[in-house]
Amino acid sequence: MSRPAPNPIYTLRGAGGALNTLHFRCNGQDSPLLFSGSENGAVHIWNLNSRRPVKVVEAHTGSSVIWVSTLQSTGSLLSQGRDLQVCLWDLRDGGCELLDSVWTGSVGFCQCSLLETSSTNHLLAFAGQQTEEIKIIELPSKNPVCTLIPEAKLGMVMCIKLWKPESGVGPLLLAGYEDGSLLLWDVTQRSVLSQVKAHPEPVMCLTFDPKRLRGISGSSEKKLSSWMLDSQNNIQLQDSVVLVNPGVSQICIREDGRLLASAGWDHRVRIFGWKKLRPLAVLQYHTDMVLSVAFSDHLDPRQTLLAAGSKDQRISLWSIYNEGSDTG
Known part of the structure; x- marks a missing residue:
């Protein structure tokens, strides 16, 4: 008999927006942090020990924040807003100084993707001004690296992920x-390596x-589509995961490769074993759409947390499957 789904270990309130x-x-x-971006234009930096915000960055003058990240090498904060800007913030010495900004021109909701290639150099990918353009x-x-525009008309770019293979290629x-x-691009050659139709939506x-070399994607339909890359960098569609209710906002894989979490339009977070995509738990707490999910990067895997952010303006924190249980 399966164990009942847990309750959140605590919640964070006061973000003031979805x-x-x-x-x-x-x-x-020493003080683990969680960064959240909300529709009211603010980035909250939460101390997970005190469970309170240590800083609120009014990042995008009231325009919705759709992506946040930090540079591991410097601790600087990156935020992307619906004001068409990506901003770089210096958080050292308790301050919050705007160091630089990049104008994207994109009116969509596509989140940026960051790849730290060295301690001093990073790549940032974002949707551009043209409908199908990635810069x-x-x-x-x-400095510009490249602009990627597919030859076929595929509509607006919706989501992107930059990564570097272990083989050492670009x-x-x-x-x-x-x-x-779904398209796989070679950034160095500015060419499409593979293309598949993963969803009807x-x-x-x-x-x-x-x-x-495995991935998974979601849409407004009642399924997740899983896929992998073969030795020739071709995207091969695999099994689909059928959902009870339609609509997925975001998905994430835990660092140890054991768990997958999905943020559902049905107010629920669903947990799957990443190896076999076996359903493990349905986390029910929020009263509106779950828009974001993220696993923590604690050094001790037993401390790993899952955070879920919702349109109900609350963040739930969960401790799940951290004791070596079979997740499959």
């Missing part, structure tokens, strides 16, 4: 489009496991 994006910075930190630049120089980028297509979200 929680579009979450990002942890716990690895090696990649270097940070901090902001960075690759996965992109989901409005017509349901727009690809709302995707995530990818570079160690296992």
Whole structure:
């Protein structure tokens, strides 16, 4: 008999808007932090020990924040807003100074993707001004690397993921489009390596496991589509995960490759074993759409948390399957 689904270990309130994006910075930190971006234009930085915000960055003058991340090398904060800006913030010495900004021109909801190629150099990918355009630049120089536009009309770019294969070749980028297509781009060659139709509806979200060369994507339909890359970098569609209710906002894989979490339009977070995509738990707490999910990067895997942000303006924190249980 399966165990009942747990309750959140605690919740965070006071963001003042729907929680579009979450990002942890716990690895090696005395005070583990959670960054949240909300529709009211603010980025809250939560101390997970005190469970209170240590700082609120009014990042995008009231425009919805759709993505946040931090640079591991410097601890600087990156935030993306519906004001068409990506901002870089210096958080050192307790301050909050705007260091630089990048104008994207994109009116969509596609979240940026960051790849830290070295301690001093990073790649940032974002949807551009044209409907199907993806731009990649270097940070901090902001030098353009390339612009990726598919030959076929696929509609708006919806979600992207930059990553670098262990083989040592240049960075690759996965992109989901409005017509349901998934494309794998070679950034160095500016060419499409593979293309499949993963969904009949727009690809709302995707995530990818570079160690296992496996990915999964979600849309407004009642399924998750899983896929893998073969030795020739062709995207091969695999099994689908049928959901009870339609609509997935975001999906994420835990660092150890054991768990997958999905943020549902039905107010629920669903947990699956990443290896076999076996359903493990349905987390019920929120009273509106769950918009974001993220696993923490604690050094001790027994401390790993799952955070879920909702349109109900609350963040729930969960401790699940951290004791070596079979997840499959």
